[in-house]
Amino acid sequence: MNKLALEKENNNINIFFLNENNLQTRLIEKELAKTPNCLIKKQTDNDLDSPYSSGGTCIVLMNYHSTKGSLYTDLTSTGTFDFKLVVYxxxxxxxxxxxxxxxNxxxxxxxxxxxxxxxxCINTVAKGDLWLPRPLIASMLEHLKTLPPSPMKDIDNLTRREQQILDxxxxxxxxxxxxxxxxxxxSTVKTHIYKLYKKINxxxxxxxxxxFRQCETTTIS
Structure with missing residues (x-):
């Protein structure tokens, strides 16, 4: 791959679109098509595929109702890819x-x-910025403050199988x-992951x- 092609690939905005196929999603796709270098991959069922392996920013786009379903659960427990979440x-x-x-x-x-x-919104997020109301950002910071002060204790409470999966x-x-x-x-792995997520908050x-890395650092020091 030459330098020009590599730069173009890294400038791609990869949209992983997790929603039902209906009139609204088609209108959204039409709107997103106006954005240069925007590549859209649709996901309309519960068998979550891998997103983009190419360069560029990966943005997961889903509607509010989808955050309550199995697509969102699978998204947060499947794969190792980095993504930015946009909810409409x-x-x-x-x-x-x-x-x-x-x-995310x-x-x-x-x-x-x-x-x-x-x-x-998509262009703003692709540049590394946030498209969020100020009260929500304040709430997110407050949420971080409420995380358990002793993460090692939470990890120690995992079952042997949950620890194996976390490793x-x-x-x-x-x-x-x-x-x-x-x-x-x-499916058993997904169930264990869901439970261990709850245990370690x-x-x-x-x-x-x-x-996990934080606990490792604490143990070494």
Missing amino acids: DVPLGYPYSKSAQWC LSGIMYEDAPIDHLTR RLVCGQSNIQIANELFVAE VSCRKEAIRL
Whole structure:
């Protein structure tokens, strides 16, 4: 790959679109098509595929109702990719404290937002900035303050199987790799991951790995 092609690839805005296929999503796709270097990959079922392996920014776009379903659960427990989450159609008055717990949240579009704001939101997030109301950012910071002061205690409370899975998450293994190595079903791995997330008070793989590294540092020191 020549230098020009590599630069173009790294400038891509990769949209991983997790929603039902309906009129609204088609309108959103049409709006996103106005953004240069925007590549869209749709996901409309519960069998979560891998997102983009190419360079550039990976943005997961989903509506508010999808954050309550299995697509969101699978997103936060499957794979090792980095992503920025943008949630649209968020109800007006939805508690900031609940929004703050969405994993890797970088942008919010409320249900009354004009459609053209979506491209502005995507471009802002792709540049590394946030498209969030100030009260929500304050709530996110407050949420960080409430995390357990002793993460080592939470990790020590994991079962032997949960600890085995956490160790493999930290090593970068996917759910299917963990399942094959431990001779269990992938659905069993997902269940263990969900439970260990609850025990150590994290919402995604990245947070779990960061907490593990923090505990390692504390033990060494």
